[in-house]
Amino acid sequence: MNGLNVAKVVFGAAIMFFLLAPLIAILPLSFTDSVFLNYPIPAYSTRWFNELVTADVWRRSIVNSLIIGSGTTALATVLGTLGALGLRNHASFWSLSFIRTAFLLPMVVPAVVLGVGMQLMFARYNLTNSYLGVIIAHTVLAVPFVVINVLSVLQAIDPRLEQAAASLGAHPVTVLARVTLPLALPGIISGAVFAFATSLDEVVLTLFVAGPNQRTLARQMFSSIRENISPAIAAAAFVFIVGTIFVALILILSRKSLARR
Template identity: 50%
Template sequence: MAAPSYATKPQVVGHYGLRIFVALVCVFLVAPIFAIIPLSFSSGTFLSYPMPGFSFRWYEEVLAPRPWMFTLRNSLFVAIGATIFSTTLGTLAALAMARKNLRSLPVINAFLLAPMIVPLIITAVGLYFFFAQLGLTNSFTGLIIAHTALCLPFVLVTVAATLEGFDGTLVRAAQSLGAPPLTVFRRVILPIISPGVASGALFAFAISFDEVVVAVFLAGPTQRTLPKQMFSGLRENIDPSILAMATLLVVMATGLMIVAGLLKRRSERMRGLSG
């Protein structure tokens, strides 16, 4: 009978050490969030520990028509519009680039991904001067167009990653049976890449909803978004109502992360089936 081998013991220790390190990093990143959530239930008017009492008054304030619900409606309107346009354009661009037969493909790819690479403040300043000449500042149209440009690269990358495992013989088989291009896309391509498209749409919505730099330059009083309202509140008057709204946004972001994880699993499953 062979003697037990202890050669893998350092690997086991390293494996658990890596897990502990990752857990500590997660605690370090998440601890500030859990520190501010209890303050949103404070009955006081200042941010302080220990809390003077427990109250829902700040949640009642953020549910009032102004300013929080007004800015929330603006953010949802802009984010939904930017999500629709960026998802449509990003999906079409990913399909075109997946063919690998476009001229100057690296140049086109760099152009489409530029908003992801260029510092956001530079993009915001450039959009402001360009939109000012077109009369698109202080308008929902200009804000939606700007957010569409910012969100499109994330949709493009997500859908392009889904298309990497796509079997092109399915398209050729459908075409050989006489299906027109629109039917091929609707009945063959879209059902397979739909998890990637949905994930890209979630990323686009989250990025547009949370964007503040471009909104500071382009949004007027009637287009004031929720992140801009929170940014102004942090500069002018910090009260627990900002933390109450931030807590609600944390809950929403957690829900989006869960949905994105489920879509990723479905995308991997669909990729395995198509392969």
């Protein structure tokens, strides 16, 4: 191994450490017996996981996260896929490239700005303190991820496949259902996973538009850190990470099975 390769390995390892060290620091604490969030761990127990499922605030926040996450995923996937279909193949049109940029705007605009705007608007339409309001707010953030993912697979589809389907007698709607969407499925699935993940760890917008009944897991972690730091947060983080790894696994497996077809 020459010097350059050694440098690559060292650099890579440093980045891995930088990314993973915070997780490695917090996760063991979820198994602590103590009421304090610090090392050394006196004894191991699962009492904080018990707390998570038995304490009403934590249990409700997990259920809320699942409700809002699935709602956001469904809405953002449908809207983002439709948007990507509309934006496809029109790169040269300046008006459409403007719309494309507008679609990606929520990724760039500070969440606080979006949050203030949404709170004002939602108040007008009685959407504050409602599940629908939170789902809409999260969808705004999630749609760009779906659009980017779906657009990139759509642009890789050979338009001649769709022409072939049309020439064989398929109505445009049938072409979409039987050729375009099945071929775009890998992108739609990863868009959906991104949408779910976005909703899961979104805090800022939730602070603005959600009421006490729509506390999500991320929001609950945020406020319990301010109010009373307990290892329940570490347990919640553990659940969070395991959940994310699980979703990522689904994504990888579904990609593989699609590729095998």
